[in-house]
Amino acid sequence: MEFAALIVAAGRGVRAGGERPKQFQMLGERSVLARTLAAFLDHPHCSAVLCVIGEADAQDYAHGVPTDPKLLPPVIGGDTRQASVRAGLEALAERSPRAVLIHDAARPFVTPAVIDRVLAAIGPSEAAFPALPLVDALWHAEDGQVAGARDRAGLWRAQTPQGFLFEDILGLHRAAETGAPDDVTLAHAAGHKVSVVMGDGNNFKITLPGDFDRARALEADLDVRTGTGYDVHAFGPGKAVILCGVEVPHDRALRGHSDADVAMHAITDALFGALAEGDIGRWFPPSEPEWKGAASEIFLRKAVERVAERGYRIANIDCTVICEEPKIGPHADAMRAEIARITGLGIDRISIKATTTERLGFTGRAEGIAADAAATLVSP
Ligand code: MG
Numbered sequence: 001m002e003f004a005a006l007i008v009a010a011g012r013g014v015r016a017g018g019e020r021p022k023q024f025q026m027l028g029e030r031s032v033l034a035r036t037l038a039a040f041l042d043h044p045h046c047s048a049v050l051c052v053i054g055e056a057d058a059q060d061y062a063h064g065v066p067t068d069p070k071l072l073p074p075v076i077g078g079d080t081r082q083a084s085v086r087a088g089l090e091a092l093a094e095r096s097p098r099a100v101l102i103h104d105a106a107r108p109f110v111t112p113a114v115i116d117r118v119l120a121a122i123g124p125s126e127a128a129f130p131a132l133p134l135v136d137a138l139w140h141a142e143d144g145q146v147a148g149a150r151d152r153a154g155l156w157r158a159q160t161p162q163g164f165l166f167e168d169i170l171g172l173h174r175a176a177e178t179g180a181p182d183d184v185t186l187a188h189a190a191g192h193k194v195s196v197v198m199g200d201g202n203n204f205k206i207t208l209p210g211d212f213d214r215a216r217a218l219e220a221d222l223d224v225r226t227g228t229g230y231d232v233h234a235f236g237p238g239k240a241v242i243l244c245g246v247e248v249p250h251d252r253a254l255r256g257h258s259d260a261d262v263a264m265h266a267i268t269d270a271l272f273g274a275l276a277e278g279d280i281g282r283w284f285p286p287s288e289p290e291w292k293g294a295a296s297e298i299f300l301r302k303a304v305e306r307v308a309e310r311g312y313r314i315a316n317i318d319c320t321v322i323c324e325e326p327k328i329g330p331h332a333d334a335m336r337a338e339i340a341r342i343t344g345l346g347i348d349r350i351s352i353k354a355t356t357t358e359r360l361g362f363t364g365r366a367e368g369i370a371a372d373a374a375a376t377l378v379s380p
């Protein structure tokens with residue numbers, strides 16, 4: 001079923017700590033809200049997403065929100081949650097979607113499966129929301145002393161999105177008094193059939209400071225990037241080649257604009273690639289004489305700096321040097337140590353290996369050296 005999503009982000013969220021409302025705080029590279037919006041924008045049946053924000057939040061909202069034609073301009077909320085939802089519904093009214101899903105901005109880990117379950121239940125019922133059955137024992141206590149047990153059978157912990165037929169919930173809000181309770185309560189009170197569908201443990205609401213630790217760990221699990229790099233340099237006259245910053249004696253040298261460290265170039269390009277920030281040539285144009293003969297360490301340091309600035313860390317680097325000669329094996333550990341020094345990684349996260357091409361091709365004819373590298377980044 002086609003639906004519009006209404007994201008309620010007008011709350012102040014003071015219990016979660018921090019200087020800004022929790023929905024505008026960062027989870028890795030993007031805000032809590034930006035992640036929540038993306039969860040709906042990416043859903044194939046979502047036709048529009050509209051966010052209700054506080055009056056003071058326009059600037060925070062604009063920062064890092066995804067560009068997507070389905071994302072409508074935000075609407076300013078009211079003094080209560082009900083007033084905010086009403087404002088959002090009114091703004092969606094002219095589009096008259098068949099269904100609307102109303103969701104807390106502070107639940108960024110809502111999954112497509114949860115959204116699908118809510119959608120599937122609207123139609124057979126007039127409204128639906130996800131929830132988790134209570135599994136812990138329930139006790140009533142007074143002054144720290146047990147006063148009696150409570151039966152948990154049939155009790156559910158509510159999550160969002162709460163889903164409704166659009167015309168139904170708009171009508172209920174228009175008829176409701178200011179400060180009416182939440183949308184499910186409105187629908188239930190009006191005699192509408194409301195279904196409970198299974199929620200998801202990760203679809204929790206960021207409420208207390210500890211919730212941010214959980215959210216960031218979850219985001220880190222999800223945000224992994226991989227990049228690859230490849231480079232070739234031809235042999236020219238000389239007495240040594242430089243590979244991963246290590247001088248390896250040879251009867252020729254590698255030619256290039258910089259020190260021609262083909263292996264370090266491949267590693268650097270793998271890091272820029274993982275960030276989708278181009279390659280060495282974009283950051284250090286060969287047309288600029290400044291980089292002539294430069295130690296390639298400058299390039300790698302720049303890539304490492306960008307990784308940190310973007311909020312990632314390097315999980316590992318793997319590089320293969322492809323040549324018939326010189327022999328790489330005896331120098332591989334020194335190369336690993338040099339890459340470890342420059343990147344600040346443990347040496348166990350850096351692999352340097354070598355292969356020949358069985359005397360085939362330009363590397364087989366010993367006309368030059370090629371290098372292949374892969375790097376994985378994780379956030380934070
Ligand atoms: Mg190069």
